[in-house]
Amino acid sequence: MSVLQQAGQQIISMTAEAVGALGTEFSEEQVRLEVPKDKSFGEFSVNTAMQLASVLRKNPRQIAQEIIANMKTENTYVQEVSMAGAGFINFRLSQRYYIDVIKEIFAQGDDYGKCDIGKGKRVNVEFVSANPTGPVHIGNARGGAVGDVLAEILSWAGYEVTREFYINDAGNQMEKFGASLEARYLEMFGKEFTFPEGGYEGDYIKEIALEYAKAHQKKLLTEESETRQEILARFGLEKNLSEIKRALDEYGVAYDVWYSENSLYEQGCVAEAIEQMKKTGSTYEEDGALWFRASEWGCDKDFVLVRSNGLPTYIMPDIAYHLNKLQTRQFDIAIDVWGADHHGYVPRMKSAIKALGIDEDRLGIILMQFVRLVRQEEVVRMSKRRGEMITLSDLVAEVGRDAARFLFNYYNFNTHMDFDLDLAVEKSNENPVFYVQYAHARICSIISQLRATETIEADLSLLTEEEEIELIKVVARFSEEIAVAAETFDTSRIPKYAVEIASAFHTFYNRCRVRCEEESLMYARVALIEAVRTVLKNLLNILGVSAPEKM
RNA sequence: GCGCCCUUAGCUCAGUUGGAUAGAGCAUGUGGCUUCGAACCACAGUGCCGGGGGUUCGAAUCCCUCAGGGCGUACCA
Known part of the structure; x- marks a missing residue:
């Protein structure tokens, strides 16, 4: 159980207990633990008094007072309990909580942020599964980024994850594929041919046919049409699959299983x-x-x-x-x-x-939901039938793997999104991915300059500035973020959370000097940013985005 | 016709599963580096949460209805 969860559990227990002391039934499951909007209210709050208002037929504020009077905070992270607003009960935590969070980060390192809501259950995540009749196009790029990160999140949440690609190598489309290739092959040798209705017209079809012709020349001209199509389809499938693998690999996506539809028939x-x-x-x-x-x-x-x-x-x-x-x-x-x-x-x-x-x-x-590509303020039109499309490789070449993966995950999968190519490339500094990477690089830079003195045991109780506390508060939520993301399949929480941490760090950086007069304070701050670096690195790892030490 | 998704600041999006004065980034304006990375920070303004009803202590969130946009509704995949 993480330090955050321990604190939360303590509050839930003491609340349920205090209500019980008032002579009312109230289980721990009924306690709704929340984080107050306004940080001046403390770290946590519960609305138990409001929930009880209709049952007890009493003013929620009065109920809150009675609950607070019965609360036992000894030996917990809770330092202060107070009532506010319509009857909220707010909790402020002691400094020991913050110190323990940093210690926890050091203890867990690369594993910090993991949780076990998955309990080792086996999950199969199937994504992209692009049609093997052609290259991976941009529409698959979002699915690739989201599917891969979702798989990673689930694995951090304690699931045993298998990433899988389903190859649609059977049925109608394979026949169209073979027929399209045949037509191009025959065309090449000046033979009579009919291009199949609804066939694949992209240039890559010609390239595959050409490649086959280079290797085997006129070999297929004497074959029956059916075998000719089959041989060409199989040849093209091989080609396309290796190209798909290459493009996805370049994108940072690696599968455990490539599952063939055809094998299901066989x-x-x-x-x-x-x-x-x-x-x-x-x-x-x-x-x-x-x-x-x-x-x-x-x-x-x-x-x-x-x-x-x-x-x-x-x-x-x-x-x-x-x-x-x-x-x-x-x-x-x-x-x-x-x-x-x-x-x-x-x-x-x-x-x-x-x-x-x-x-x-x-x-x-x-x-x-679909992605629309925008360039020069205009939607980029694509037609798969005519073979006019932007491939995943094109995208990676243009905006880079980091930006593409980060941005696709930045928006919830359920929102229609516009991907602005100009914004992602030209004004790359406006891109949130650089904001997060910059924070990481900045920390690395500071630490490398102070490395010689970093070994001394830090007194973390010296971290009392508001910006320091805020920073710790944010990184303490990590495993909770993973758990929620895993439960809702919402990968967008991760990049947003990374931005939030980077922002808290930059604010801290501008307000507090790490290399300061007091040596002991300096060590404490080095420990703090070291912890933040670990968290940022873990988050970027989950996203499959690089965590550069220099930019 | 029927069904699903979307609609929140000028733009792109959050909103902790019904809670406190609806928030970020971008853009705009002002200020901040003789000391750790200014790709940064601080401060400032903007809202009929698409419209209208309803449910209750309390609604951007749940229900109904209307409007607009996207997508489905094959012996296609």
């Missing part, structure tokens, strides 16, 4: 999943197709699982995939990071999961 998982769906008794045949009675499982409409031509629809291998994750591989939780255009897909997937007897809460779905 291993009979799709057929098996169809059987399982039938066994639920919620399927029926109509017009030669197999339908799932999703309307019985909380979905507005029924939908088709197997078409009348015998081929499964797109959702069938996906059901098999989730069955594989949640049943076969026994993950406790599976999280999917999807684009907002898939939101209609959520109730369908959940209804299937439910019908199969799996607790739907084990499936967490994050819907990523």
